[in-house]
Amino acid sequence: MKIVDFVCTPVALKRRRLAFGLPLLAGGAAYLQGMPAARAGAGDKAPIVTHYRTKTIDGIKIFYREAGPADAPTVLLLHGFPTSSHMFRNLIPELADRYHVIAPDYPGYGQSDMPDRAKFSYTFDRFAELVDGLLDQLAVKRYAMYVMDYGAPVGWRLALKNPDQITALIVQNGNAYDEGLKEFWDPIKAYWSDHSEAHRKALYVLVAPETTKFQYTDGVSDLSRIAPDNWIQDQALLDRPGNAEIQMDLFYDYRTNLPLYPAVQAYFRKHQPPTLIVWGKNDKIFPADGAYPYKRDLPAVEFHLIDTGHFALEDKADEMVPLIRDFLGRKVPA
Structure with a gap:
């Protein structure tokens, strides 16, 4: 068989490259068309960056998480017991594409200072003062507020002090009514009744590992x-040395929240802040009995009972986040 020499002229070489490259381009386009939308558009949206910062307020270092555009509407996230701003670690990126999100730790929680209780009053009044001071330092004048557990009495104090600063409320297992304190609270109420050492010691079970996991x-x-x-x-x-005693002080101070409930309810009735309830209905600490009364004072409340327990965001974020984003999008447009 005769072998014919093939001479590659520049024009022929270009044609060969084009003929070889077209199938690859077609195949690549087909591959991209078949990719999931999230992957194909991955470059369209920058990842959310959360910053971990500290401000000194009245000599106390307050740690906070911050994300989102500084000029966007602010959403303040107030955590519960026994956690910290860590409870919002998954929610923050879901909001910070549209909102300026701030989530502080109270003294004795998370990464904030834990001052000696002999020199610092662990009270909800003091916590609210320090959060208010943080907002002042950050020049935040108006904000929506997410309250949960201990975050509710902190948040209610902020709302009563400056009601016109609150743009909206998101309430997750945060109490404002006597109906919300059921059997779980009986040992704590016994301690309120006499402030005795015996009733104080009975509450140490609330900081035990099995109770923390239970929550x-x-x-x-x-x-x-x-x-x-x-x-x-x-x-x-x-388990840090001295922290259990701090928690006992706060269990006792919780009694100061109940006399505030009428004022908080009056704030609801007068100001009618846009409110979303996303409440874990199986919670034994703050049961759904405490969620329903919000309807008395906030007729337009958006009310959702979620089939979960105390820390609802941990397992039901896929259900809660769309509700929260939709609510904020309508009530606090970015």
Whole structure:
């Protein structure tokens, strides 16, 4: 067989490259068309960056998480017991594309200072003063507020002091009515009645590892959705020398919240802040009995009971985040 020499002229070489490249381009386009939308558009949206910062307020270092555009409407996230701003770690990126999000730790919680209780009053009044001071330092004048557990009495104090600064409320297992304090609170109420050492000691079970885990797991149908890191981290902070005594002081001070309830309810009736309730209905600490009364004072409240327990965001964020984003989008447009 005769072998014919093939001479590659520049024109022929270009044609060969084009003929070879067209199938690859077509194949690449087909691949991109078949990609999931999230992957194909991954470059369209920059990842959310959360900053971890500290401000000194009245000599106390207050740690806070901050994300989102500084000129966007602010959303303040107020955590509960026994956790910290860590409870909002997954929510923050879901809001910070549209909002300026701030989530502080109270003294004795998370990464904030834990001053000696002999020199610092661990009270909800003091917590509210320090959060208010943080907002002043950050030049935040108006904000929506997400309150949960201990975050509710802190937030209510802020709202009563400056009601016109609150643009909206998101309430997750945060109490403002006597109906919300059921059997779980009986040992704490006994301590309120006499401030005795015996009743104080009876409350140490509330800072024990089994109780910390219980707060995350009770009322949850799918435990594989709950990260064990939650109760491990919280317990490590509770176990710091002196922290249990701080928690006992706060259990006692919680009694000061009940006399505020009429004023808080009057604030609801007068100002009618746009309000979203996303409440874990299986919670034994703040049961759904405390959610329904909001309807008395806030007729336009958007009311959702979520099939989970105390820390609803841990396993039901996929249900809660769309509700929260939709609510804020309508009531606090970015």
